[in-house]
Amino acid sequence: MYWWNLPNEFFAIVAGIFGAAIGSFLHVCIWRIPREESIVFPASCCPQCGNAIAWYDNIPLISWIFLGAKCRHCQASISIRYPIYELLTALFFMGIVYVYGIAYVTFFYLLIVCDLIVASGIDWDHYYIPDELSLPMIPLMIVVAAIAQWWGLFPTALVQRVDQAVLGVVVGGGAIWLIRIVGTWAFRQEAMGFGDVKLMAFMGGFLGWDEALLCIFLAAFFGSIVGVALKLTGKIEKYGHIPFGPYLALGAYCCLLYGPEIILWYTKPFQL
Numbered sequence: 001m002y003w004w005n006l007p008n009e010f011f012a013i014v015a016g017i018f019g020a021a022i023g024s025f026l027h028v029c030i031w032r033i034p035r036e037e038s039i040v041f042p043a044s045c046c047p048q049c050g051n052a053i054a055w056y057d058n059i060p061l062i063s064w065i066f067l068g069a070k071c072r073h074c075q076a077s078i079s080i081r082y083p084i085y086e087l088l089t090a091l092f093f094m095g096i097v098y099v100y101g102i103a104y105v106t107f108f109y110l111l112i113v114c115d116l117i118v119a120s121g122i123d124w125d126h127y128y129i130p131d132e133l134s135l136p137m138i139p140l141m142i143v144v145a146a147i148a149q150w151w152g153l154f155p156t157a158l159v160q161r162v163d164q165a166v167l168g169v170v171v172g173g174g175a176i177w178l179i180r181i182v183g184t185w186a187f188r189q190e191a192m193g194f195g196d197v198k199l200m201a202f203m204g205g206f207l208g209w210d211e212a213l214l215c216i217f218l219a220a221f222f223g224s225i226v227g228v229a230l231k232l233t234g235k236i237e238k239y240g241h242i243p244f245g246p247y248l249a250l251g252a253y254c255c256l257l258y259g260p261e262i263i264l265w266y267t268k269p270f271q272l
């Protein structure tokens, strides 16, 4: 038996460990990109006392727990955001590797997951999605579709041909753009940011048109659950504005894992 014949569960655990470490870096990106700081330098240090964080205090999840969420030097509390992003990235990585196993497409989707986590985190904090995280991804999606079409490197990818990727970009971005126009007219205030249009155009490029529409539907579903929950708990005033990017990204992630199964399930009653 060769190592690549090990079950997906094994690789999913390995991916979870890598994911936690990468999540730590993604959190740095979420913090620094809107502040226009370098994401590489300087190395992490405590924002309170400025002491560099030693490697043994920088182990994802574990260090935060063992340090009791406090800086070793000055006892300043360390935000719960660190372990949250580390854990989320670990779980998202595990899901992709569990479903797709060890394949070229797995690494492509993990890259997308990283991009979406950073885009969602920034949208969550600052209500915008940087263009660097969406616009360059659109041509990349078309290039990857071309590689899938001509070299067959991604046999299990959702998008297999260039025309599928292009149609996905147009339908995904177009649908959000339409919602934006109609919503802005109906509610007399900006219904959806143009950042969401660009994000959804990029995501249509790896989802295809049908999964892109499912993604928007799922995002609206998740968003309304949170919206209703905020309303019921009376916290809607505190937030006022709910960024839609994280829900779109979560919808796209669900499509990557189970999109074809979901579409099959709800179209079944209509198939003869």
Ligand SMILES: [Zn+2]
Residues within 6 Å of the ligand: 046, 047, 048, 049, 050, 051, 071, 072, 073, 074, 075, 076
């Ligand atoms: Zn400190």
